[in-house]
Structure formats: structure tokens, C-alpha cells
Amino acid sequence: MNASHPVELETLYGDYPLDHAFDEMREPSGEVRAHYRALAEALAKLPAEELQRRKQSVDLAFLTQGITFTVYGGDEGTERIFPYDLLPRLVTAQEWDHIERGLTQRITALNLFLRDIYSDAKILADRIIPRELVYSCKHYRRQMRGLQVPRNVYIAVVGSDLLRLDSGEFVVLEDNLRVPSGVSYMLTNRRVMKRTFPQLFSSYGVRPIEHYPQLLLATLRSLAPEGRPEPNIVLLTPGVFNSAYFEHTYLARQMGIDLVEGRDLVTHDNVVYMRTTDGLKRVDVIYRRVDDDFSDPLVFRPDSALGCTGLFNAYRAGNVTVTNAFGTGLADDKAVYAYVPRMIRYYLDEDPILPNVETFLLSEAGERKHVLANLDKLVVKAVGESGGYGMLIGPHSTAAQREEFARQIEANPRNYIAQPTLAFSRAPCLIDDRLEPRHVDLRPYILFGDKVNIVPGGLTRVALEKGSLVVNSSQGGGSKDTWVLE
Amino acid sequence: MLSRVADSLYWMSRYLERAENTVRQLDVTMSLMLDTGGASLESRWQRMIAALGKQTGTVWEGSLEEMAHKLVFDRIETASVKYCVNAARENARQVREEISTEQWQRLNRLFHFVHSPHTEAQFRSNSSDTLASIIDGIYLFKGTTDTTMIHGQGWQFIRLGRYLERAYATATLLEVYQHDLFEQASGERDGHLYLEMVGLLRCCTSFEAYCQVYTADLTAGRLVEFLLLNRDFPHAIRYCVDGIRQSIEAIQQSGGRRAPDDLTAGMGRLHAMLVYTSIGEILSGDPAAFLHTIREQCLRIHELIYRYYVHYSIQSALAV
Numbered sequence: 001m002n003a004s005h006p007v008e009l010e011t012l013y014g015d016y017p018l019d020h021a022f023d024e025m026r027e028p029s030g031e032v033r034a035h036y037r038a039l040a041e042a043l044a045k046l047p048a049e050e051l052q053r054r055k056q057s058v059d060l061a062f063l064t065q066g067i068t069f070t071v072y073g074g075d076e077g078t079e080r081i082f083p084y085d086l087l088p089r090l091v092t093a094q095e096w097d098h099i100e101r102g103l104t105q106r107i108t109a110l111n112l113f114l115r116d117i118y119s120d121a122k123i124l125a126d127r128i129i130p131r132e133l134v135y136s137c138k139h140y141r142r143q144m145r146g147l148q149v150p151r152n153v154y155i156a157v158v159g160s161d162l163l164r165l166d167s168g169e170f171v172v173l174e175d176n177l178r179v180p181s182g183v184s185y186m187l188t189n190r191r192v193m194k195r196t197f198p199q200l201f202s203s204y205g206v207r208p209i210e211h212y213p214q215l216l217l218a219t220l221r222s223l224a225p226e227g228r229p230e231p232n233i234v235l236l237t238p239g240v241f242n243s244a245y246f247e248h249t250y251l252a253r254q255m256g257i258d259l260v261e262g263r264d265l266v267t268h269d270n271v272v273y274m275r276t277t278d279g280l281k282r283v284d285v286i287y288r289r290v291d292d293d294f295s296d297p298l299v300f301r302p303d304s305a306l307g308c309t310g311l312f313n314a315y316r317a318g319n320v321t322v323t324n325a326f327g328t329g330l331a332d333d334k335a336v337y338a339y340v341p342r343m344i345r346y347y348l349d350e351d352p353i354l355p356n357v358e359t360f361l362l363s364e365a366g367e368r369k370h371v372l373a374n375l376d377k378l379v380v381k382a383v384g385e386s387g388g389y390g391m392l393i394g395p396h397s398t399a400a401q402r403e404e405f406a407r408q409i410e411a412n413p414r415n416y417i418a419q420p421t422l423a424f425s426r427a428p429c430l431i432d433d434r435l436e437p438r439h440v441d442l443r444p445y446i447l448f449g450d451k452v453n454i455v456p457g458g459l460t461r462v463a464l465e466k467g468s469l470v471v472n473s474s475q476g477g478g479s480k481d482t483w484v485l486e
Numbered sequence: 487m488l489s490r491v492a493d494s495l496y497w498m499s500r501y502l503e504r505a506e507n508t509v510r511q512l513d514v515t516m517s518l519m520l521d522t523g524g525a526s527l528e529s530r531w532q533r534m535i536a537a538l539g540k541q542t543g544t545v546w547e548g549s550l551e552e553m554a555h556k557l558v559f560d561r562i563e564t565a566s567v568k569y570c571v572n573a574a575r576e577n578a579r580q581v582r583e584e585i586s587t588e589q590w591q592r593l594n595r596l597f598h599f600v601h602s603p604h605t606e607a608q609f610r611s612n613s614s615d616t617l618a619s620i621i622d623g624i625y626l627f628k629g630t631t632d633t634t635m636i637h638g639q640g641w642q643f644i645r646l647g648r649y650l651e652r653a654y655a656t657a658t659l660l661e662v663y664q665h666d667l668f669e670q671a672s673g674e675r676d677g678h679l680y681l682e683m684v685g686l687l688r689c690c691t692s693f694e695a696y697c698q699v700y701t702a703d704l705t706a707g708r709l710v711e712f713l714l715l716n717r718d719f720p721h722a723i724r725y726c727v728d729g730i731r732q733s734i735e736a737i738q739q740s741g742g743r744r745a746p747d748d749l750t751a752g753m754g755r756l757h758a759m760l761v762y763t764s765i766g767e768i769l770s771g772d773p774a775a776f777l778h779t780i781r782e783q784c785l786r787i788h789e790l791i792y793r794y795y796v797h798y799s800i801q802s803a804l805a806v
Contacts, residue, residue: 063598064591066579240580249582259583264490266800275489277639277795278741280803 012044014434015466020166022425023437024089035090035485042200043087048433054196055086055430067188067246082185083478085429088193089440089460090204096456096484099162099170102354103444104452105344107158110175110331111448112347114154117330118144128346129339133363136414137336137383139178139329141292143299147316150223151449154325157216157287158446159183159458163357164425171355173441175340177332178324179289182479183445184247186459187212187254189481205486207456212445213254219449220285223321231284234260234274238290238306248289262290267310270317285321286311292326334383334417335361358420362413371418372409375402378418380409393469395421421469429462429480439463441471442482456484489796491581492643498577499647505570506624507655507689508538512557512567513617514685519550521681525666537662537689539655540565554613558620559606567620571600586634589627596623639740646733646791653726654784656713659689661777667706668773683709690721710773711765723780724760730787731757737795749790756783 018028025036032040043051062081091099116123117134124131134140159180161173190209194201217233224231237248239261252259264274265283273280293300295307314320330336338359341352360367360378371378375394382390392405409416426437444458461471464478471477515534519527527550535546544563546553560566575597578585599605599619609616628648635641663686683704687693690713699716700708716722731753738745759780768776 064594065587066582066590066594240576245579246582253583258488258491260488261490264488268800268804275798275803277487277489277492277643277737278743279798280800 012040012435014431014436016428016436021423021437021439022164022166022168024164024425024427024440025437026428035092038203039088039090039200042197043435051086051430052433058084058086058192058196061192067185083464084185084189084192085438085462085464085478085480086196087428087430087435088197088481088483089427089442091442091457091482091484093485095170096207098353099442099444100454100456102170102172102352103160103446103454105348105350105353106160106172106175106340107155107446107448107452109344109347110158110177110340111152111154113343114325114328114331115149115152116347118154118327119146123343123346126346128342129336133335133339133361133414134330137330137333139292139327139333141327141330143312143316144325144327148318149325150225150318150321153223153323153448155328155331156219156223156323156448158448159443160446162354162442162444163422164442166423166425168425169355170442171357172340173357174334174337175332176443177328178291180443180445181244181247181289182443182459182461183212184250185479186445186457186482187250189459189479190457193481201483204483206483207486209455209457212455213251215447215453215455216251216287217255217257219447219453220287220321220323222449223323224284225318225321228284232258232274232282233285233287234258234283235287236260236262236265236290236307238262238294242289244289251287257287262305262307265308265311267308267314270310270314270319272308272311272314272320283320285323288322288324292329295322295326334359334381335363335414338417357422360418362409362416362418367418368409368413372406375406377421379421380405380416380418382415383417391470393421396469424469427460427462427480429464431466436466438466439469439471440480457482487584487639487643489798491584491640493792493796494577494581495584495640495643496647498574498581499644500651501570501574501577502624502627503648503651504655505567505574506621507652508557508565508567508570509617509620509624510691511537511659511689512554513614514688516550516554516613518681518685521678525682533662533666535565537659538565539658551610551613555606555609558609558616559600568600571597581640584640586630588630588634592623592627592630596620596627599623639737642733642736642740646730646737649726649729649733650784650788652721653723653730654781656690656721656723656726657777657780657784659686660710660713661774661781664710664773664777667709680704687713692719692721695719707765707769710769714768715760715763715765727756727760734791746790746794749787749794752783752786752790756780756787759783 018026018030024033025040026032059081062084067082113123123129124134155177157180159176159182161176162170163173164170186209220233221231224233233255234257235248235252235255237245237259239245242248248259258274260274260283266273266275266280272283272286274283288295290306294304296309296311297304297307298309299312300307311320311322312326315322315326337356338361341356344350344352360371362368362371371380375392376397378394380392380394392401394402424439424441427440428435429438440460440462442458442460444454447453460480460482462478462480463469463471511534515530518530531546531550531553544565546556556563557565558567561568561572563569575593578590578593582590605616631641631644666682667686683706684693686709687696692713696704696709696712699712712719713722715724717724717728719725734745734749734753
């Protein structure tokens with residue numbers, strides 16, 4: 001710490017344990033890490049009331065801007081402000097460089113995997129990944145076999161979740177290859193933070209992320225069908241009751257494209273049109289925020305009215321690009337996840353830069369036995385779920401919950417995986433008017449069109465409840481801005 | 487523009503106009519009640535409900551305060567201000583990407599104001615202030631709409647919704663009041679009738695405008711002439727119909743499609759009724775029937791707009 005400006009930091013800390021978990025701001029000795037010093041000093045100089053005042057002004061801004069999400073399971077259409085924390089999470093240039101290279105490598109391999117599986121499936125013939133694991137995956141789409149997707153890009157928009165272990169090393173917890181959400185919160189957090197801490201922000205030299213919508217638009221444009229130089233690009237939303245509806249409208253507005261629902265689309269002769277006040281208008285690229293299952297009742301779930309009848313055939317005919325492609329959920333299946341390091345070696349002949357979390361496949365009898373004996377220490381997850389649903393956190397579970405999971409695992413072992421309970425890193429958060437550490441993850445957003453593009457930063461999700469390990473917004477998690485330093 | 491989006495913008499605008507109309511009529515009715523001489527609470531309330539176009543269904547009973555509270559804050563009653571504001575916001579939410587951030591924030595503030603327990607408490611102690619605040623919220627939204635949104639098709643649909651709703655509401659209001667105006671007007675010109683006429687004008691924020699045109703000498707005939715045929719006052723039906731016609735023309739021009747004959751004809755017929763008929767002819771004929779025809783023509787135009795721009799069949803669109 002700078003000796004000439006002693007800062008009374010201790011008065012800022014609330015209940016601030018420093019234990020085995022990696023603390024983003026403080027060394028195990030309690031000293032503030034070099035890149036967090038300016039932040040800590042700025043905080044120490046601010047009166048507590050001033051911090052509270054800034055927080056209230058942000059709250060109000062979120063409310064009047066309607067930056068809310070919908071909670072399922074409560075009353076219909078319950079809207080809540082997306083919980084956030086006022087303090088930024090800092091990532092150094094070296095750390096980011098490592099993450100960026102690791103994710104680029106990983107996404108390239110995952111895309112090659114999808115292309116392979118839906119064409120020759122060499123990786124299965126070479127016995128790198130068990131056949132039954134792929135074909136038993138509920139997100140595998142046989143309709144995609146042999147279908148040529150534009151530029152061979154299956155996953156144009158990806159959000160991968162990273163954790164930081166006690167060693168300080170970043171690992172990948174999961175890849176979201178279907179319809180990853182949260183990017184609007186990343187952008188909104190940044191706008192709010194620039195307004196709330198303008199001087200601190202400019203003194204830090206933070207790399208910008210605001211061009212994300214423009215990059216996304218360029219990515220979508222690069223995937224347009226041949227012979228459509230001025231493609232009509234739309235964002236397909238399930239509608240106003242979807243929890244991420246705010247994000248859909250936000251992105252559509254930022255990109256200047258139409259936000260469409262399934263009922264706005266019609267297909268005729270394998271061409272997709274949207275209904276406008278000037279008649280039917282052809283659609284060339286669909287940025288799809290609707291799950292596979294609900295996209296086309298002719299091909300997928302017949303009882304869904306959210307998508308567009310005939311969409312898949314138009315896609316198959318090459319008259320419209322739908323992205324992400326269908327069937328990409330195969331590659332973010334939590335059991336297939338265990339094989340990603342092997343995919344990287346197989347397709348790229350490189351060692352993985354970002355490691356996986358140790359994962360037990362419950363379909364393997366030996367691993368299953370180990371897991372069932374240690375349910376109280378492990379985290380069990382359903383392979384096809386996301387958003388923190390269908391999950392058992394061993395150390396925080398009751399005996400009854402463990403019994404219930406054990407029964408479900410025995411009934412359908414392929415549906416579950418287990419991972420050790422991770423002591424992932426904590427970052428300081430403003431709790432009341434003190435700093436307290438809370439567990440955080442990091443979800444960078446990766447775009448893949450002509451090339452892989454990652455805006456420096458992402459959504460840092462926070463388990464705002466004390467001691468909680470769950471960062472999902474649907475389960476009491478919040479977010480904070482992520483500053484990648486120059 | 488997407489048909490669904492046009493639909494939502496149109497209804498967002500109609501619902502806000504409806505909320506404004508309800509607030510104003512309630513305010514006028516409540517202030518008329520202060521003068522105990524005239525008509526009874528029961529008959530005035532029923533007349534207002536009829537003027538809001540709600541003749542069936544709900545039973546209105548209890549004290550004036552209870553009924554007024556329900557007309558502002560009831561979530562289920564379709565005539566209520568809260569219901570209309572909810573519907574407007576829900577429509578806006580579905581086209582969040584089409585309207586400006588400023589518009590959305592304005593509407594959101596109005597929504598939170600109507601939903602705040604604090605507002606209900608304020609209404610109980612001083613209803614007039616609360617109603618004025620709601621009207622302010624709506625005016626601010628309209629002003630923001632006109633200054634922050636591209637005046638393209640979306641804006642024209644908003645304008646279309648506003649003027650169709652207003653023309654229809656003013657015609658309904660006149661139709662409901664015309665009995666009282668003309669039956670009682672023959673003979674005495676006592677203070678109560680004067681108050682009623684001022685009330686009617688204030689329902690359309692037109693008392694001052696009327697005075698500028700005719701002085702404060704209120705007669706039933708002039709009053710009807712003003713609200714029906716004046717071409718410069720924004721709440722007069724003639725003015726609204728001009729607005730509807732301009733918006734439809736603008737939508738057709740920006741879309742580049744030829745106007746359908748029946749829409750052009752329907753629009754022309756309604757316009758001609760208001761331009762080429764004198765107030766004398768209307769009053770010596772059957773004014774109630776005349777007003778009724780105007781309402782029917784408004785409904786017809788609404789249907790044609792929907793048939794042509796929103797709910798058209800795929801076959802007809804592909805044939806073009």
C-alpha cells in the first residue's frame with residue numbers, strides 16, 4: 001500500500017473472511033492486490049451516505065428504465081429489478097489475454113465438433129467420445145444430419161461460464177451454446193457504472209465493450225445466405241413473457257433490427273416472410289432466442305406456437321440463416337462437456353488453455369457409485385438444464401433432497417453429472433454500507449462469424465446471498481460490471 | 487413496419503387516450519356533484535358511465551368516493567384508469583424496441599404512479615390533485631412521443647389511435663348528453679344547465695376554446711357545433727377526422743401501396759359528413775342518429791385498417 005497515503009480500509013470492511021477461496025481484491029495476508037488499490041482508496045474516501053445515495057439513484061434508474069426480468073414460479077408476470085452490485089470486478093490485461101486465447105480455442109473446437117457430429121462423425125468412429133453419449137443426448141437433432149450451415153458456423157453467439165479456483169486459475173464451468181442471455185446486463189451495467197463512478201472509471205483505463213451490438217450485427221450479416229447482399233436480419237423472441245424479453249428488445253433496438261415473434265412470420269415455398277403493414281417482407285437471417293423445441297412445430301414440438309411453421313424447411317433449403325443453428329445444445333450437454341479437453345486435442349492438436357472442472361459421469365457405473373456415496377460433498381446437475389434449475393448442492397442440501405436425487409440418478413443416470421463443490425473466487429460487494437466478499441463467476445460473450453470475437457469483459461454474476469454458491473438471476477443472483485484493464 | 491408492432495402502437499395510444507378521457511370526465515362529474523341542486527348522484531354517475539361507453543356489466547354502488555376510487559384504481563374494471571394505463575404499458579412493452587427510451591420511461595413513471603399506494607392515499611384526501619397528476623403524466627408522454635420518435639409509420643399509427651379514440655369518445659359523449667341539453671334547454675336558462683354545459687365542455691378541455699370562438703354565451707346548439715364541426719380545435723370531431731385522414735394518407739405514402747377503395751371511400755364519407763353538413767341541418771334532423779352514424783363510421787374505419795394493414799390474409803399479400 002502506498003505509504004504516503006495511508007487509507008483506513010479496515011473501517012470499510014464488514015464481515016470479510018479470508019479463507020481458502022481466492023479473493024479477487026485481497027491477498028491471503030489481507031493486503032489489497034495491486035490492481036484493486038485505486039478502487040479501495042476511492043471507496044475509502046467516499047462517505048458512506050454518498051455510496052448509498054449513488055446506489056439509490058441507480059435503483060431508480062433501473063426501475064424507470066424497466067430493466068427488469070420475469071421470475072417464473074411466482075405470480076404470472078412478476079417483474080423484478082435485476083439485482084446488481086455497485087463495485088466493479090477487475091480483470092488484469094494478462095488474465096484477460098489468457099481467457100481470450102482459451103475461449104477462442106475452446107469455441108473453435110466446439111464448432112468443429114458440431115460440424116463433425118452432424119456430418120461424418122469421425123470423432124465417434126475414432127472412439128474419442130462414446131457414441132451412446134452423443135446419440136442419447138436430448139439436444140441432439142437428427143434433422144441436422146448432412147445439412148450445410150452457412151460458413152460452417154453452428155454457434156455464432158456463445159456465453160461460457162468461467163470460475164476462478166483457489167489457486168487463482170480460471171476454469172470453464174459450462175458453455176452456453178443454445179441461447180445464452182445476459183449480455184444486455186453487461187452493457188447496462190457499464191452504462192450505469194460510467195455514470196456512477198466517472199473519475200474512477202477513467203483513471204483505470206478500462207477496455208470498452210459498448211460495440212458489442214455492432215459486432216453482433218456484423219456477425220449476423222456475415223452469415224446471410226448467398227446472393228442476399230442487403231439481408232433483412234431479425235431477432236426472434238418467444239415474446240413478452242420470456243424472462244429475457246428486456247434483453248431481446250434491448251438488442252433489437254441497439255442493432256436497429258426488427259424484433260419478431262413467431263406469429264409475425266410465415267413461410268411460403270420455403271421462404272420466410274414477416275407480416276408488415278406494407279405486405280410480406282422476406283427474412284434472411286434470424287437471430288433466434290427461442291429454443292430448438294419451440295422453433296417449428298412441423299419438425300420439433302408439435303404443440304408449440306412460439307416458432308414459425310415451416311421454418312426448418314426454409315433453413316434446410318438455404319433460404320434463411322437461423323443462428324445459433326439447431327442442435328447445438330448437444331455440445332453444451334453437461335456430460336459431453338467432460339470430453340471438451342479431448343475434443344480440443346483431437347481437432348486442434350493443442351493442449352487446452354482453459355481447463356475443465358473435474359466431472360463425474362453418472363452413466364459410468366464406477367463413477368456413479370463414488371458419487372452416490374459422496375452426495376453430501378458434491379454438486380449434482382441435470383445435463384440438459386440451465387439457469388440453475390435441476391441442481392443439488394451437496395453441502396447445502398437436506399437428507400431428503402439427497403435421497404430424492406439419488407432416486408432420480410438411479411432411474412436415469414445419463415441425465416446427471418456430478419462435480420466437486422468448488423471454492424470459487426469471491427469479490428468484494430457493497431452489502432449495506434460495508435464491503436463483504438461474495439462468490440462470483442464470469443460469463444464472457446463470444447461471437448463467431450468470419451472469426452472469433454470476444455468483447456473484453458462479460459457479465460460477472462454474483463451470489464448475493466451470504467455463503468451462497470448460486471449465481472443465476474432466477475435464483476437470487478445478481479451481477480456487477482467487469483472492467484478489463486488496458 | 488411489422489403489423490403486430492403497428493397494432494401495439496395503435497392500442498397503446500388508444501388506451502392512453504381512453505385513460506385521459508376517463509380521468510377528465512370523472513374530475514368534471516365529481517366537481518358537478520359539489521352543487522347539490524341539479525341532477526342526482528345516481529343519474530350523473532350513470533350518465534358518465536354511459537359517456538365512457540360502458541353501459542353494461544358492472545353494478546356501480548356505494549358512495550361517490552368509493553365509486554370514484556374504483557373508476558381510477560380497480561385493476562379488473564375495464565373502464566378504470568388503472569386498467570387503461572396497464573393495457574397501454576403492456577402494449578408498449580411489446581414494442582419496446584420501436585418507441586424511444588424517453589417515451590418508455592415516461593410511460594413507466596405513469597404506470598408506477600398509478601400503482602403506488604401513496605397515490606391512492608393522496609386520491610382519498612385530494613382526488614383532484616391526483617387526477618391532475620395523471621393527466622400531466624399522459625401529456626408528458628404525448629409530448630415526448632412527438633419530440634423523440636421518428637414521425638414515420640409507427641408515429642402515424644399512434645396518431646391514428648389517438649384521433650380515432652378521441653373522435654369516437656367525443657361522439658359518444660355528445661350522444662349521451664344531447665338529450666339533457668335539448669330537452670331541458672327549451673325554457674329556463676338556470677344556473678344548473680349552465681353548469682352542465684360548462685361540465686360538458688370541460689370534459690373535452692374546451693371551455694376556454696369555446697369562449698374564444700363564441701364568448702361565454704353558452705347555447706346547446708353552438709356547443710354541439712363547436713365540438714362536432716370546429717376544424718381548429720383538437721378535441722372537435724372534425725379536427726380528429728382530419729387527423730385520421732392525414733395519418734392514413736401518410737401510412738399509404740410511406741408504404742408505397744395503393745389505398746384500398748373501401749378505406750378511401752369510408753374515410754371520404756366520414757369526412758364529407760362533417761365538412762358538408764351545417765349545424766342547422768344536423769339539429770333540425772335527428773342529431774342522435776347523426777352522432778350514431780359517426781360512431782359507426784369510426785368503427786368501420788378501424789375494421790378496414792385492420793383488414794388492410796394488420797390481419798390481412800397471406801394469399802392476398804402474395805398475390806400483390
